[in-house]
Structures are given as structure tokens and as C-alpha cells.
Amino acid sequence: MILLAGFGLGLSLIVAIGAQNAFVLRQGVRREHVGVVVAVCALSDAVLYSLGGAGLGVLVEAHPGFVTAARYAGAAVVLGYGALAARRALRGGEELVATADTSVPDAGRRLRPVLLTALALTWLNPHVYLDTVVLQGAVAASYGDDRWWFTAGAVASSLVWFVALGYGARLAAPLLARPGAWRVVDGVIAVVMLAVAASLVAGA
Incomplete structure (x- = not known):
């Protein structure tokens, strides 16, 4: 039951649309280095959840300056990626036609930038950090010696989600075979990124 509780909390925190999920979805649809992206996201969450289970969330809460600095840095990164998505949406045409070809796995951009x-x-x-280290860490601490079972459930939820999002996204590929559809996708991604960046700055 504790394992399922951790799985449920982790899933509820990660499913919300955000910059990371939008990126994983786009890479999944394009079949571009999906395994690497899924591995990075899932392993990163595993590390962060483990840090939360170990009690690092208490230290983070004790140093609000770290959270504020992270908010501004995160806003800059998200805004930059949103600008690139907006640029792709506005340009359309040949660039999107080339990258919409999903017949060849991992076609398109090189691995390093991805x-x-x-x-x-x-x-x-x-x-x-707020979700995985602070919030999940606080809830895990309430389980005492069983907190690692709770943490394991959260880690499992992240792995299941990113695998499903990254590899399940290719099912939508036939709908995105035309440049016009990709322009809509990139436009939505740009709006999501802008909203996330604005929320980060507003909360700083």
C-alpha cells in the first residue's frame, strides 16, 4: 500500500503539462533519441526522489535563496526553448516537412543538443525540485522507516510515465505528417513554455 501511495503521488505530480513533458512528447512523435530522453528524465527523477527521501527537502526549505535563483534560471531556459518552438511554428514549411518524417528512427537533430x-x-x-525533493520528501518522511517504499513507488511512477509518453507519442505521428499540424504543435508548446516561464517569475 505504501508503494502504491508513492506511485499515486508521483504520478499526480508528473502528469501535469509542463516544459519537460512537452519536450518528451515532441521527441516521441518525431522518434528522435527517445530512449535517451526518457532515460534522462526517469533517472533524474529517481535521483531527486531519493534525495527527497533522504531528507534533502528540509535543507532546501531552509535556504529559500536557492529556490529563488533556481526559479529565474529555470524561467530563462524555458523561455528560450519556448522562443525556439515559436520560431518553428512561424517558419513552418521545409524545416517542419523534413523533421516530420518519422519513418527513420532518431532522424533529425544530433544527440548532443537533444x-x-x-x-x-x-x-x-x-x-x-519543489515536487520531487520538497513535497515528495516531506510526505515520504511521514512514513518513517517505510519512506523508501514510498520513494520507490514515486520512482516507478516516473519511469512508467516517461516510457508511456515518449514511446506512446509515436501513435500520433500519422496525424502530424503535414507541416501545418507541426506548426500547431509547436505553437501550443510555445504557449505552454511561456506560461511556465511566467509562473516561475511570478512565484520568485
Whole structure:
């Protein structure tokens, strides 16, 4: 039951649409380095959940300056990625036609920029720390010696979610075979990124 409680809390925190999920979804649809992106996101969450279970959340709450700095850094990264998505949406045409070809797995961008983007959207997003380290850590602490079962459930929820999002997204590929559809997707991503960046700055 404790394992399921951790799984449920972790899933409720991660399912909300955000910068990280939007990126994983886009990579999944394009079949671009999906395994690497899923691994980065899931393993990062596992580390953060473990830190929360170990009690690091208490230390983070004791140093609000860290959270504030992380908010501004995260807002800058998210805003930058949103600007790129908006640029793709406005340009449309040949660039999107080329990247919409999902017949060849991992076609398109090189691994390094994709990897760096996944890392940045994960580790420079203060919401990730607040959810995984602080909130989950606080709830896990309430279970005493069983907190690691709770933490294990949260880690499992992250793995299940990112695998489902990354590899399940390709089912939508036929709907996104036209440049016009990709422009809509990138436009929505840009709006989501802008909203996330605004919320980060407002909460700082």
C-alpha cells in the first residue's frame, strides 16, 4: 500500500503539462533519441526522489535563496526553448516537412543538443525540485522507516510515465505528417513554455 501511495503521488505530480513533458512528447512523435530522453528524465527523477527521501527537502526549505535563483534560471531556459518552438511554428514549411518524417528512427537533430535540452529542462526547473525533493520528501518522511517504499513507488511512477509518453507519442505521428499540424504543435508548446516561464517569475 505504501508503494502504491508513492506511485499515486508521483504520478499526480508528473502528469501535469509542463516544459519537460512537452519536450518528451515532441521527441516521441518525431522518434528522435527517445530512449535517451526518457532515460534522462526517469533517472533524474529517481535521483531527486531519493534525495527527497533522504531528507534533502528540509535543507532546501531552509535556504529559500536557492529556490529563488533556481526559479529565474529555470524561467530563462524555458523561455528560450519556448522562443525556439515559436520560431518553428512561424517558419513552418521545409524545416517542419523534413523533421516530420518519422519513418527513420532518431532522424533529425544530433544527440548532443537533444541531451542538453533534456538535462536543462529537468535540472534547471525549480518545479521539479519543489515536487520531487520538497513535497515528495516531506510526505515520504511521514512514513518513517517505510519512506523508501514510498520513494520507490514515486520512482516507478516516473519511469512508467516517461516510457508511456515518449514511446506512446509515436501513435500520433500519422496525424502530424503535414507541416501545418507541426506548426500547431509547436505553437501550443510555445504557449505552454511561456506560461511556465511566467509562473516561475511570478512565484520568485
